[in-house]
Amino acid sequence: MNGLEAIAAASALDLLALSPPGWGATLLAGLGNSVIIALGAYGLGFAIGLCGAFGKLYGGPVLKDLLAVYTTIVRAVPELVLILILFYAFTGLLNQMLLSWGMERVQISPIITGIVVLGVVQGAYQTEVLRGGILAVPAGQIEAARAMGMPSVLLARRITLPLMTANALPGMANLWLNATKDTALLAVIGFSELTKATYQASATTKAFFVFYPAAMALYLLISLTSTVLIGRLEKWARRGQRDVRGL
Amino acid sequence: MKDFLKPHRVVLIVLALALVAWCALSLNWTWLANPKYQLLIVQGIWRTIWLVVVTMVIGMILAVPIGLAQAAGPWYVSAPARVFCTVIRGTPLLMQIWLLYYGLGSLFPSIPWIKQSDLWPYLRQAWPYAVVALSLSVAGYEGEVMRGAFKGVPHGQLEAAKAMGMSPFTLLRRIWLPQALQRVLPTLGGETVSQLKSTPLVSTITIVEIYAVTSRIRQDTFIIYEPLLLLAVVYMCLTGLIVLLFRWFEGRTPTRTA
Numbered sequence: 001m002n003g004l005e006a007i008a009a010a011s012a013l014d015l016l017a018l019s020p021p022g023w024g025a026t027l028l029a030g031l032g033n034s035v036i037i038a039l040g041a042y043g044l045g046f047a048i049g050l051c052g053a054f055g056k057l058y059g060g061p062v063l064k065d066l067l068a069v070y071t072t073i074v075r076a077v078p079e080l081v082l083i084l085i086l087f088y089a090f091t092g093l094l095n096q097m098l099l100s101w102g103m104e105r106v107q108i109s110p111i112i113t114g115i116v117v118l119g120v121v122q123g124a125y126q127t128e129v130l131r132g133g134i135l136a137v138p139a140g141q142i143e144a145a146r147a148m149g150m151p152s153v154l155l156a157r158r159i160t161l162p163l164m165t166a167n168a169l170p171g172m173a174n175l176w177l178n179a180t181k182d183t184a185l186l187a188v189i190g191f192s193e194l195t196k197a198t199y200q201a202s203a204t205t206k207a208f209f210v211f212y213p214a215a216m217a218l219y220l221l222i223s224l225t226s227t228v229l230i231g232r233l234e235k236w237a238r239r240g241q242r243d244v245r246g247l
Numbered sequence: 248m249k250d251f252l253k254p255h256r257v258v259l260i261v262l263a264l265a266l267v268a269w270c271a272l273s274l275n276w277t278w279l280a281n282p283k284y285q286l287l288i289v290q291g292i293w294r295t296i297w298l299v300v301v302t303m304v305i306g307m308i309l310a311v312p313i314g315l316a317q318a319a320g321p322w323y324v325s326a327p328a329r330v331f332c333t334v335i336r337g338t339p340l341l342m343q344i345w346l347l348y349y350g351l352g353s354l355f356p357s358i359p360w361i362k363q364s365d366l367w368p369y370l371r372q373a374w375p376y377a378v379v380a381l382s383l384s385v386a387g388y389e390g391e392v393m394r395g396a397f398k399g400v401p402h403g404q405l406e407a408a409k410a411m412g413m414s415p416f417t418l419l420r421r422i423w424l425p426q427a428l429q430r431v432l433p434t435l436g437g438e439t440v441s442q443l444k445s446t447p448l449v450s451t452i453t454i455v456e457i458y459a460v461t462s463r464i465r466q467d468t469f470i471i472y473e474p475l476l477l478l479a480v481v482y483m484c485l486t487g488l489i490v491l492l493f494r495w496f497e498g499r500t501p502t503r504t505a
Contacts, residue, residue: 081458
């Protein structure tokens with residue numbers, strides 16, 4: 001039995017080797033794609049979310065209603081369906097625009113498509129989290145800043161954003177973990193990120209119990225390191241706040 | 248009602264209705280008249296609802312011991328429970344589904360006693376893997392919530408029950424579990440909506456729920472957008488239904504606030 005186990009372990013290592021007979025390089029390339037898309041989508045989602053949160057709180061009535069429709073629809077429909085709709089709509093619209101301007105059709109890189117599509121989804125969730133974070137900033141702080149005559153951009157930069165960071169961080173951390181896991185959905189539309197790479201590797205070699213645990217370990221590595229880093233970030237964001245434990 | 252119908256909102260509603268009318272008139276909905284597709288769509292919606300209900304129930308039943316193990320178990324029980332929750336919550340559901348379906352699906356035929364067992368006809372189909380994967384996902388997420396809920400029950404309640412001479416099992420059944428479940432109830436609605444939104448993933452392992460039905464219609468008819476729009480509307484209706492159901496349910500559960 002020991003001999004068999006040794007052979008199994010050796011072949012597992014061979015399968016995961018970085019050079020071509022092994023699939024390690026494919027998995028790592030998939031991991032790289034996943035991380036790039038997650039980072040890009042999260043960044044785009046943050047830009048949308050920040051605008052959306054301020055729009056929902058301080059915007060005009062029409063803007064508020066439109067944002068409500070956006071966040072409600074995106075949060076009610078499965079990400080996979082949104083990805084398909086946005087995937088076709090985004091590439092279709094862009095090509096229609098290009099054609100009407102008399103330009104050639106373009107094949108948009110799948111990474112850009114993935115980032116835009118997941119970014120729009122992230123934006124809806126981040127809008128809600130950031131809105132909650134802003135609402136939790138004591139009103140007196142913002143009123144005081146207004147009374148000092150601060151223009152609204154300066155007020156956001158100096159008062160609202162620093163004070164809301166600690167409130168919004170737990171929710172934002174959750175959304176970051178969601179973003180990394182949602183990249184797996186792009187496998188369904190044929191994009192070669194970590195899950196798709198794992199699928200290809202295991203379908204070719206039939207070594208399902210080598211590649212799936214390995215890929216899961218990579219995903220866990222991302223989420224565990226993120227959790228540690230975010231914990232530090234939150235500690236930093238809460239500096240100067242009174243500790244409520246033990247009261 | 249008057250509050251809702253502000254002038255700008257009337258304009259927005261009219262615009263939205265115009266958009267719906269445009270979709271209805273200028274897009275291609277002829278495939279909806281096909282009775283074959285109508286039947287498939289109804290069956291697909293039913294299968295989606297079935298998956299959500301069954302996996303939520305199984306998942307919650309699993310979540311109780313997992314939460315209890317983490318909240319009060321000795322280390323050799325709580326450590327595996329914590330690892331289980333971390334793995335389930337830290338890896339994509341799609342990957343878990345594929346691991347179970349392709350991995351176990353290729354492992355089982357090579358084990359003789361499984362192939363000869365009465366379960367084999369079921370294990371050759373896809374739905375047991377889908378149900379197991381979706382249930383384990385609920386168990387992982389809700390197990391973590393249950394841990395917090397068990398810990399959140401005031402200590403005095405448990406001490407009082409012990410002082411009354413209740414056995415540990417009676418204490419759990421009469422005092423600890425009911426109060427923990429009451430704490431979890433508000434999160435259940437959101438969790439059910441997430442579960443609904445996870446169900447299209449099982450279409451990748453040949454389960455024919457509503458997402459797979461629309462994919463098939465799209466492949467048959469070469470119509471790209473319209474089935475997807477219908478799909479989005481179906482999911483929005485189901486989400487709305489779940490939200491309303493849980494709101495009604497929460498209104499009915501007696502809560503006493505001091």
